[in-house]
Amino acid sequence: xxxxxxxxxxxxxxxxxxxxxxxxxxxxxxxxxxxxxxxxxxxxxxxxxxxxxxxxxxxxxxxxxxxxxxxxxxxxxxxxxxxxxxxxxxxxxxxxxxxxxxxxxxxxxxxxxxxxxxxxxxxxxxxxxxxxxxxxxxxxxxxxxxxxxxxxxxxxxxxxxxxxxxxxxxxxxxxxxxxxxxxxxxxxxxxxxxxxxxxxxxxxxxxxxxxxxxxxxxxxxxxxxxxxxxxxxxxxxxxxxxxxxxxxxxxxxxxxxxxxxxxxxxxxxxxx
Amino acid sequence: xxxxxxxxxxxxxxxxxxxxxxxxxxxxxxxxxxxxxxxxxxxxxxxxxxxxxxxxxxxxxxxxxxxxxxxxxxxxxxxxx
Numbered sequence: 001x002x003x004x005x006x007x008x009x010x011x012x013x014x015x016x017x018x019x020x021x022x023x024x025x026x027x028x029x030x031x032x033x034x035x036x037x038x039x040x041x042x043x044x045x046x047x048x049x050x051x052x053x054x055x056x057x058x059x060x061x062x063x064x065x066x067x068x069x070x071x072x073x074x075x076x077x078x079x080x081x082x083x084x085x086x087x088x089x090x091x092x093x094x095x096x097x098x099x100x101x102x103x104x105x106x107x108x109x110x111x112x113x114x115x116x117x118x119x120x121x122x123x124x125x126x127x128x129x130x131x132x133x134x135x136x137x138x139x140x141x142x143x144x145x146x147x148x149x150x151x152x153x154x155x156x157x158x159x160x161x162x163x164x165x166x167x168x169x170x171x172x173x174x175x176x177x178x179x180x181x182x183x184x185x186x187x188x189x190x191x192x193x194x195x196x197x198x199x200x201x202x203x204x205x206x207x208x209x210x211x212x213x214x215x216x217x218x219x220x221x222x223x224x225x226x227x228x229x230x231x232x233x234x235x236x237x238x239x240x241x242x243x244x245x246x247x248x249x250x251x252x253x254x255x256x257x258x259x260x261x262x263x264x265x266x267x268x269x270x271x272x
Numbered sequence: 273x274x275x276x277x278x279x280x281x282x283x284x285x286x287x288x289x290x291x292x293x294x295x296x297x298x299x300x301x302x303x304x305x306x307x308x309x310x311x312x313x314x315x316x317x318x319x320x321x322x323x324x325x326x327x328x329x330x331x332x333x334x335x336x337x338x339x340x341x342x343x344x345x346x347x348x349x350x351x352x353x
Contacts, residue, residue: 046295053303064325
């Protein structure tokens with residue numbers, strides 16, 4: 001009897017250890033991403049780029065080693081790490097192209113296209129389907145409702161001073177900038193509500209939404225705007241939930257466009 | 273002055289101090305070299321296809337190559353013109 005009880009408990013203890021190990025591993029990477037973002041916000045781009053680069057190599061090597069050991073490509077943490085690598089990759093490419101070398105719209109478009117290439121490569125490595133990436137229509141009414149969340153969230157970001165992070169875009173031509181905003185929002189939704197949501201959903205179930213939301217906010221630490229980071233954490237939770245409920249990133253992309261265009265285009269022209 | 277964060281963090285971090293982008297370009301090429309060497313070592317150990325680790329490392333290569341090419345072209349254009 002005693003042996004049977006121990007025998008039943010052992011697997012759950014093992015599962016708990018695995019869960020704790022995954023949480024600690026990912027928490028370590030999350031803290032490192034935030035720390036490097038803070039370095040960037042402090043105005044040290046080379047040090048920040050170095051930090052992003054080290055994190056990128058570490059995460060990819062870690063994921064690769066785990067997949068090699070699993071041999072079937074079924075290691076859930078390795079899949080989560082592949083998605084996670086997109087965050088420092090995005091930041092590194094963004095840092096490299098953020099100097100005043102190119103017009104803002106061109107710069108944003110190039111970063112978005114590079115990030116898109118990375119996201120598609122991760123989706124291929126992880127064998128993610130279009131449905132897992134949220135690339136389907138769904139109910140038009142539901143997507144419209146999700147899209148409209150962009151209005152209150154954009155106003156909240158404005159109230160918390162999020163527009164200050166976009167001030168350097170003042171003077172950029174509005175039409176190319178608007179096109180770049182749509183492209184950038186779509187790519188970011190593909191990354192955070194598509195690739196990362198799928199990878200972290202497999203790891204943590206519904207709690208995966210909180211992880212992707214934290215990463216979404218962590219990616220904005222480099223802006224140095226606490227208000228924007230807080231609003232993006234909220235956006236991540238709302239849009240992550242909406243994506244899970246509707247199965248599509250169409251509505252969240254539209255909401256993201258509303259928030260970004262409100263801060264970058266509407267606020268400077270309406271509010272000065 | 274560059275654009276901090278630009279679009280909800282998409283453009284990453286700003287060289288707000290006006291620091292020359294050369295340092296960032298050096299980091300970029302350094303990371304690329306490390307990834308390519310790591311891929312080569314894995315291929316040498318495991319054969320031409322290299323296994324899943326090589327595919328995972330390739331995730332970062334194309335985006336970083338694009339970024340590096342843009343930085344080089346723009347820097348050259350600045351120097352020459």
